[in-house]
Amino acid sequence: MLPLLDDIRLIAFDLDGTLIDSVPDLAAAVDAMLEDMACPPAGEAKVRDWVGNGSHLLVSRALADARGGEPDGQTLARAHAHFLSHYRAAPCARTRVFPGVREALEGLSARGLVLALITNKPAAFIDPILEALALRDYFQLTLGGDSLPEKKPHPAPLLHLATHFDIAPQHCLMVGDSRHDIEAGKRAGFRTLAVPYGYNHGEPVATSAPDGLVESLQELV
Structure with missing residues (x-):
């Protein structure tokens, strides 16, 4: 196990870009939405740089790109x-688990660590995706972007986890692929670990100065 995991009792994972590559399905939904709004499709490459801050901001970015300006509230809601x-x-339909993820979750669970999931994706989508990919049983608690009043990069979801399991933040680790994951972890007093293969708005996640970086989550075990 990595030295970074010394004294760690709880690991919180991001979902999109960390455990799974969900962009193909997100992009398909974005393009279908754009067609409904009489706009040209965006495509996977653009959507890959837009995900990570929740569905409202994803849709807003897609509309702004297609129309050349920020949408009004009524248009965004529709x-x-x-x-x-x-x-x-x-x-x-086309979402896949990144290599090394299953091995990491299996190994960490076997060591008795508490595993949780914190994503900015709406909570209603979490269980269907985890069930379809046979990942649900690894997580003792999952939080979506609408589960609490605040979402990442706010530290509140992470602190909620620590309080829920009665584990001090210094014994918790946040694992993610974006600057929002790292910022949330630091603000909550968690240790932070990043993966470089995910979605970080076109920027190297290393620039956010995580406590550690691994090419594959399998390195955790």
Whole structure:
């Protein structure tokens, strides 16, 4: 096990870009939403740089790119409803688990560590995706972007986890692929670990100065 895990009792994982590559399904839903809004498709490459801050901001970024300006509230609400409808219909058609993830979750669970999930994805999508990918049983608690009043990079979801399991933040680790994961971890007093293969708005996640970085989560075990 990595030295970074010394005295760690709880590990919180991000989902999209850390455990799973969900962009193909997200991009399909975004493009379907854009078609509903009489806009040209965005494509996977653009969507890959837009994910990570929740579905409202994803839809807002897509509309702003297609229309050349920020959408008003009514337009955003209508587009967001279209997006959720399309994504709900097929949230896991082409989504895949990154290499090394299953091995890491299996090994960490076997060592008795508490594993949790903190994502900015709406909570309603978490269990269907985890069940479809046979990952649900690894996590003792999952939090979505709408589970609490605040979401990452705010530290509140992480501190909620620590309080829920009665584990001090210094014995907790946040694992993610973006600057928002690292910022949330630091603000909560967690140790932080990053993976470089995910979605970080086109920036190297190393620039956020995580406590550690691994090419594959399998390095955790």
